[in-house]
Each structure stands twice: as C-alpha cells, then as structure tokens.
Amino acid sequence: MWEFLVWFYEVPHYLIPAPSLIAKTLVQDWSSLMGSAIFTIKLTLLSLGLAIVGGVLMGMLFALSRNLEMSLFPFAVILQVTPVIAIAPLILIYVSNTFFALLICAWLVAFFPILSNTAIGMRSADHNLRDLFTLYQATPWQRLRYLLIPSALPYFMAALKIAGGLALIGAVVAEFVAGTAGTNTGLASRILESSFRNEIPRMFAALFLVSMLGIVIFLATSWLSRAVLGHWHESEIKREG
Structure with missing residues (x-):
C-alpha cells in the first residue's frame, strides 16, 4: 500500500521514499550502514550487559539489606526519572x-x-517458604540459591525484555545528543547525517535497521524467557486450547 500510494500520488522521494527505494538504498549503502549497525549493536549489548550485572548485584544487596536499600535506592530513582x-x-x-x-x-x-x-522479585518469595528455610536452618547461600533467585527469575526476565529495548533507545538518544560523526559511529549518526544532507531514503534505511534491531532484541529476550521459565513458571507454561 505504501509503495502504491507513493507511486499513485507521485510523492517526491525527499518527503516519503517508496519501500523499493529504501531497499535499493539499503543495498547500495550496505557497508556503511552495517558498520554503523555493528557499532549500535555493540553499544546496546554492552550497556545491557552492564545493566544486568549491576542491577542484579545491587538488587540482591537491596533484598538482603533493608538499610542499604533505603540508603541507595533514592539515587537510583533520581537517575531513572532524570531524562537521559x-x-x-x-x-x-x-x-x-x-x-x-x-x-x-x-x-x-x-x-x-x-x-x-x-529487588522486588527477591522480596516476593513466599513467606511460608521463608519460614521453612529458617526452620531447617538454611545457610544464606542456600536461601539465595534455592529460594530468592527462583522467586526473582520471572521478575528479572520481564525486566530484561524492557531493558533490552531501553538500552537501544538510550544508545540512539545518546548518539543524537552527542552529534557524533565519522565512520566509527552508530545508526543514529547515519540518521542525523542523512537528514542534514536531505538524503531521506538513506535516513529511512537507517531507521529500518534500528527498528529491526529492536525487534530482534525483543524476540531474543522473549525466547530466553520461555527457555528459562517455560518448564515451571505459570507465565510461560504452554497451555492447550
């Protein structure tokens, strides 16, 4: 429909390029766009990996120490509500x-x-199970390994789906603000560069790659969630009918 309307109304390519022109531009500028896509992928995955490591470790500390949570959690909230x-x-x-x-x-x-x-997932462990672990004098490691971590996994996997997309958004927005240019830059730079040069088909091609990257991240995190939770948690168990 997009292709037909652009052709039927003779819309100039500098306003809305046809999908065929976007695909042609994607092929012609493949090396440049893919180099930028790799940069964006690397930035997104590194930031997501650091967020996982830092968020999980700090969430575990918060769940184990209420005083530590009350001391540091406000700073995390401030960083979250302040636009990047x-x-x-x-x-x-x-x-x-x-x-x-x-x-x-x-x-x-x-x-x-x-x-x-x-942090919420670890605090959501069933209180009856907590009492049972206390009754059997479980060590802190046993409590963490067999009770708190399984309880937090569904919450963590839900957060991972959100954080994956947010890492990509953060990478793109940061590069927009930085206004970086050159060959060793990401897709956001290609979008900015194309808009300055009025190369709208190239801008749409870079935007298409950003969207595809976001979809791939969501599909990957959804698959991981099913792989981790699919055999035991209600949110991912397959039901017939």
Whole structure:
C-alpha cells in the first residue's frame, strides 16, 4: 500500500521514499550502514550487559539489606526519572572518550528496570517458604540459591525484555545528543547525517535497521524467557486450547 500510494500520488522521494527505494538504498549503502549497525549493536549489548550485572548485584544487596536499600535506592530513582537527554551533555563533558560516554548514557536507561524488578522479585518469595528455610536452618547461600533467585527469575526476565529495548533507545538518544560523526559511529549518526544532507531514503534505511534491531532484541529476550521459565513458571507454561 505504501509503495502504491507513493507511486499513485507521485510523492517526491525527499518527503516519503517508496519501500523499493529504501531497499535499493539499503543495498547500495550496505557497508556503511552495517558498520554503523555493528557499532549500535555493540553499544546496546554492552550497556545491557552492564545493566544486568549491576542491577542484579545491587538488587540482591537491596533484598538482603533493608538499610542499604533505603540508603541507595533514592539515587537510583533520581537517575531513572532524570531524562537521559538532559544529562547526556554533562556526561559527554566529563567523560573524554565518546564511546564510554555513550555507554554510560545507555546503561543509565537500562539499569533501573533490572535493579527494581530483581529487588522486588527477591522480596516476593513466599513467606511460608521463608519460614521453612529458617526452620531447617538454611545457610544464606542456600536461601539465595534455592529460594530468592527462583522467586526473582520471572521478575528479572520481564525486566530484561524492557531493558533490552531501553538500552537501544538510550544508545540512539545518546548518539543524537552527542552529534557524533565519522565512520566509527552508530545508526543514529547515519540518521542525523542523512537528514542534514536531505538524503531521506538513506535516513529511512537507517531507521529500518534500528527498528529491526529492536525487534530482534525483543524476540531474543522473549525466547530466553520461555527457555528459562517455560518448564515451571505459570507465565510461560504452554497451555492447550
């Protein structure tokens, strides 16, 4: 329908390019766009990995120590509610390496869902099971391994689906704010560069790759959630009918 309407109304390509022209541009600029896509993928996955490590570890500490949670959780909330587009210029000023500055921005966006859901999940363990572990004098490691972590897994997997998309959004927004240019940059730079040069088909091609990357991340995290929870948790058990 898009292709037909653009052809029927003779819409100029600098307003809305036809899908065929976008596909042609994608093929012609494949090397440049894929290099930028790899940069964005690396930035997104690194920030997501750091968010997982930091969020899970801190969430575990919060679940085990109420005082520590009351001391540090407000700072995590402040970082979450402050738009990354507002603090990205400061990060770019204080961090000399542009890639690390972009990484921090993307990490800030993806970190809070992991932290919050992990802490809530660990505190959501059934109180009867908690009493049972206490009755049998379970060690802190046994309590963590056999009670708290399984209880937090569904919450963590839900947070992972959210954080994956947020890491990509944070990476793109940070690069928009940074206004980086050159060959070793991401898809956001290609979008900015194309808009400045009025190369709208190339801009749509870069936007298409960003969207595809987001879809792949969501599908991957959904598959991981089914693989981890599918055999035992109600949210992922397959039902007939």
